[in-house]
Amino acid sequence: MLSEYDQADNRRVWSEWLRRSDWNVVPKAGGGTHEIRDAWDVGLALATEYWPLRNEVADAAEYEDDIEPAVMMTCYGLQDGAGSFNCDDLPERIRSRILFAAQAAKSASRGQGSIAAYLAHNTIAALPEEDEWHLFVLANCLDDMWRDDPSPLAGTVFSPPDIARLVADILDAAPPSLVVQED
Numbered sequence: 001m002l003s004e005y006d007q008a009d010n011r012r013v014w015s016e017w018l019r020r021s022d023w024n025v026v027p028k029a030g031g032g033t034h035e036i037r038d039a040w041d042v043g044l045a046l047a048t049e050y051w052p053l054r055n056e057v058a059d060a061a062e063y064e065d066d067i068e069p070a071v072m073m074t075c076y077g078l079q080d081g082a083g084s085f086n087c088d089d090l091p092e093r094i095r096s097r098i099l100f101a102a103q104a105a106k107s108a109s110r111g112q113g114s115i116a117a118y119l120a121h122n123t124i125a126a127l128p129e130e131d132e133w134h135l136f137v138l139a140n141c142l143d144d145m146w147r148d149d150p151s152p153l154a155g156t157v158f159s160p161p162d163i164a165r166l167v168a169d170i171l172d173a174a175p176p177s178l179v180v181q182e183d
Contacts, residue, residue: 007075007180028049029050039160054075076171082136084132088131143163
């Protein structure tokens with residue numbers, strides 16, 4: 001399913017998976033399934049289950065916390081382990097959707113929800129002031145906001161399938177700052 005060395009193809013596989021109606025269910029290589037919480041973790045689960053070099057990359061990591069970033073960088077060709085990119089590298093149609101989510105988060109009334117949702121609102125609301133955005137942050141923060149309170153009054157404008165499609169659109173756009181440039 002995933003190529004050993006073709007990172008662009010691996011991003012395409014991840015993107016196509018996120019567009020499926022069952023985007024958050026990843027089959028285990030040995031049978032059964034993983035139900036995945038967010039779009040970022042779908043990419044990680046696909047790499048963990050189906051990328052031939054996963055064990056080699058994991059074994060080469062010095063610390064356990066280094067495994068996920070190393071897998072995401074090496075399998076998908078992301079510049080760093082969080083999928084950071086310059087927001088100006090996005091096509092306007094994608095960038096404007098993210099800015100819409102930021103405006104909604106900024107203008108929302110935040111209740112007494114979870115600390116994760118509170119931090120997610122603040123992170124998403126602050127995106128217009130940031131030059132660098134992250135796939136990991138977008139997937140996780142937008143998901144935390146939804147899980148806390150999925151109403152538009154809470155600033156939640158993307159459901160989990162919408163978030164998955166947003167991440168897929170970013171992967172398809174392959175902003176130059178997101179992917180490692182081949183020499």
